Amino acid sequence: xxxxxxxxxxxxxxxxxxxxxxxxxxxxxxxxxxxxxxxxxxxxxxxxxxxxxxxxxxxxxxxxxxxxxxxxxxxxxxxxxxxxxxxxxxxxxxxxxxxxxxxxxxxxxxxxxxxxxxxxxxxxxxxxxxxxxxxxxxxxxxxxxxxxxxxxxxxxxxxxxxxxxxxxxxxxxxxxxxxxxxxxxxxxxxxxxxxxxxxxxxxxxxxxxxxxxxxxxxxxxxxxxxxxxxxxxxxxxxxxxxxxxxxxxxxxxxxxxxxxxxxxxxxxxxxxxxxxxxxxxxxxxxxxxxxxxxxxxxxxxxxxxxxxxxxxxxxxxxxxxxxxxxxxxxxxxxxxxxxxxxxxxxxxxxxxxxxxxxxxxxxxxxxxxxxxxxxxxxxxxxxxxxxxxxxxxxxxxxxxxxxxxxxxxxxxxxxxxxxxxxxxxxxxxxxxxxxxxxxxxxxxxxxxxxxxxxxxxxxxxxxxxxx
Numbered sequence: 001x002x003x004x005x006x007x008x009x010x011x012x013x014x015x016x017x018x019x020x021x022x023x024x025x026x027x028x029x030x031x032x033x034x035x036x037x038x039x040x041x042x043x044x045x046x047x048x049x050x051x052x053x054x055x056x057x058x059x060x061x062x063x064x065x066x067x068x069x070x071x072x073x074x075x076x077x078x079x080x081x082x083x084x085x086x087x088x089x090x091x092x093x094x095x096x097x098x099x100x101x102x103x104x105x106x107x108x109x110x111x112x113x114x115x116x117x118x119x120x121x122x123x124x125x126x127x128x129x130x131x132x133x134x135x136x137x138x139x140x141x142x143x144x145x146x147x148x149x150x151x152x153x154x155x156x157x158x159x160x161x162x163x164x165x166x167x168x169x170x171x172x173x174x175x176x177x178x179x180x181x182x183x184x185x186x187x188x189x190x191x192x193x194x195x196x197x198x199x200x201x202x203x204x205x206x207x208x209x210x211x212x213x214x215x216x217x218x219x220x221x222x223x224x225x226x227x228x229x230x231x232x233x234x235x236x237x238x239x240x241x242x243x244x245x246x247x248x249x250x251x252x253x254x255x256x257x258x259x260x261x262x263x264x265x266x267x268x269x270x271x272x273x274x275x276x277x278x279x280x281x282x283x284x285x286x287x288x289x290x291x292x293x294x295x296x297x298x299x300x301x302x303x304x305x306x307x308x309x310x311x312x313x314x315x316x317x318x319x320x321x322x323x324x325x326x327x328x329x330x331x332x333x334x335x336x337x338x339x340x341x342x343x344x345x346x347x348x349x350x351x352x353x354x355x356x357x358x359x360x361x362x363x364x365x366x367x368x369x370x371x372x373x374x375x376x377x378x379x380x381x382x383x384x385x386x387x388x389x390x391x392x393x394x395x396x397x398x399x400x401x402x403x404x405x406x407x408x409x410x411x412x413x414x415x416x417x418x419x420x421x422x423x424x425x426x427x428x429x430x431x432x433x434x435x436x437x438x439x440x441x442x443x444x445x446x447x448x449x450x451x452x453x454x455x456x457x458x459x460x461x462x463x464x465x466x467x
Contacts, residue, residue: 009405010466016416017462018079018119019438020370021063022127022171023087025425029064030057033102036093037132039139040428043187055431055443061423062447067110069449074422075117077438077455078462082114083226083299083369083418085124085171088131088152095131096148104159111163122166122299122369122418124226125153125210128176128186128428135188140176140199143283146206153210157217165221167214168299168369169207172228173200173256182322185429193321194278201280204259208293215293225260226299226369229253229353230306235330240310244327247272248308251323261298261361263291276321298357299369301420302350302400304343307332338396340375341434347399354407354414363413371400372420374427374434388440388452397454398467405466419458423449 024030030041044056063070074082088095090103114121126149130139134148153169161167179186181196207225214223230252234245247268254266273279309330315322336345350368357366373396382388397419407414423439426432432443438455442448461467 007464007466009402011405012408012415013465014415015465016081016120016367016418017458018074018081018083018416019419019422020083020122021421021423021425022085022124022129023090024057024060024127024129025421025427026061026063026423027087027090028058028060028062030060032064033106034090034093034100035087035103036089036095036100038087038089038129039132039135039187040129042132042135051429052431052433055426057426059447060426061441064106066447066449068113070423071110071113071117071119073439073449073451074119076459077451078459079119079422080462081120081122081416081418082422083122083124083168084110085127085129086156087129088126088149089129089133091156092131092148092152093133095134095145096151099155107160111160115163120166121164122168123156123160123164124168124171125149125156126169126173126206127171128179130176139180139188140202140206141181141195143202143281146202146209149206150209150213154213154217157214157219161214161217161219161221166297167221167223168226169210169223169295170203171226171299172301173203173207173225174228174252177203191320197273197278198280200255201282204256204290205286207260207295208290211293211295212289222296222365224295224297224299225256226301227253227256227260228301228303228370229257230302230304231349231352231356232306232308235307235309235332238310241308244308244310247326248306248323251326252306257361259290260295261364263294272326278321296365298361298364298366300350300353300357300366300414301370302353302368303371305346305349307344338373338375340377341373343374345373345396345399347403350400351403351407354404354412355410358407358410358412363411365413365415367414367416367418368400368404369418370420371397371417372436373397374436376434378424378435378440382440386450388450390452390454393452393454394457397458401461401467 040057048054134145177196177200232245232248234241250266250269258266307330308327315325421436424435424437424441439449
């Protein structure tokens with residue numbers, strides 16, 4: 001920011017400035033006050049060696065006990081909104097059946113604390129954390145779990161809907177599909193394309209049914225979904241490269257974007273599933289429910305682009321079926337990298353997503369629900385006053401915000417920007433390897449919080465509604 005506080009990039013009034021996190025990644029208290037196990041608690045018990053430094057989800061960032069301090073800090077660094085999630089297995093230890101009164105008390109306290117501090121809570125209902133009792137019967141592969149989810153979400157709307165006006169059915173639903181049933185980075189670590197398709201289908205159906213339940217209750221807020229939209233860029237304009245990018249897009253973006261916003265599945269994807277014999281089991285009336293219960297609002301998570309090219313070699317017919325039977329990943333020479341995370345940094349991707357939503361998805365109301373930069377070994381940037389000098393994060397955020405600003409100038413209906421994440425949190429199998437927060441968490445000092453330079457910078461951005 002220049003010395004005279006001149007704002008070059010102005011954002012619309014009431015723009016949502018904030019950050020996002022999830023229950024399993026921040027709450028800790030994984031086995032206290034009646035919380036049931038979720039797949040992460042169970043998997044960590046079985047295979048702690050698969051988690052960076054052997055750190056599991058029991059402790060994480062202690063939001064369960066430090067939420068008042070954390071919400072106060074959010075307010076201090078300029079948040080007017082924050083996306084959290086409710087832990088399904090904290091509210092329903094078995095995933096269904098008895099409700100846990102301690103969980104109701106906790107989430108009521110958290111929501112009230114947000115509102116008292118002038119920070120609007122955006123609430124997610126499923127963020128990778130299937131209750132273990134439901135995973136035992138197949139998780140999203142089992143249609144019974146759809147019913148259990150709809151019951152759980154309906155209770156959430158009844159309990160908290162008087163104060164929470166922005167709900168999200170799922171966060172990045174493609175990730176449990178990829179991680180759990182294709183590429184072995186989430187429990188149950190299966191490699192089974194047919195099951196992956198059924199899991200994805202049931203997730204979409206569950207989302208539509210939760211939206212239906214929300215509307216049937218006469219709730220007056222908005223309900224949507226959060227998708228990690230990763231533009232698929234072809235290596236060249238050669239028709240084979242372009243086709244590869246269209247199919248990659250159908251698998252990883254449109255598989256959830258189209259049914260969520262348009263109420264229908266992408267034809268390219270359906271054609272492949274039919275041809276290869278992988279169509280999911282669909283019950284009578286399902287497609288009508290999906291068609292009639294689309295989202296009011298869309299959260300967009302964006303970190304890096306996907307670059308693809310036409311297949312170089314025929315796939316091995318004996319190998320398990322995978323989406324990349326239709327494309328190869330392409331490493332673009334000279335790309336800009338986050339060396340800490342091994343991810344490409346391509347700021348214009350955020351603009352391309354927003355313009356695509358404007359042009360092809362009815363300019364649906366949306367917001368950037370996650371964007372961020374993970375850095376390993378961030379302690380080395382801590383100065384003598386104890387503050388982490390994360391200028392690289394400030395540069396990353398501002399370079400993305402410039403493209404969000406450009407999209408707004410061209411008519412995009414984007415209402416806010418939430419960084420991933422508020423404070424350094426536990427990141428699934430990576431645990432605390434990469435740090436993403438505005439606020440650092442010192443695990444050796446009982447999770448002591450200190451605001452990084454980026455947090456101070458963000459406060460000024462929010463106060464000036466721009467930079």
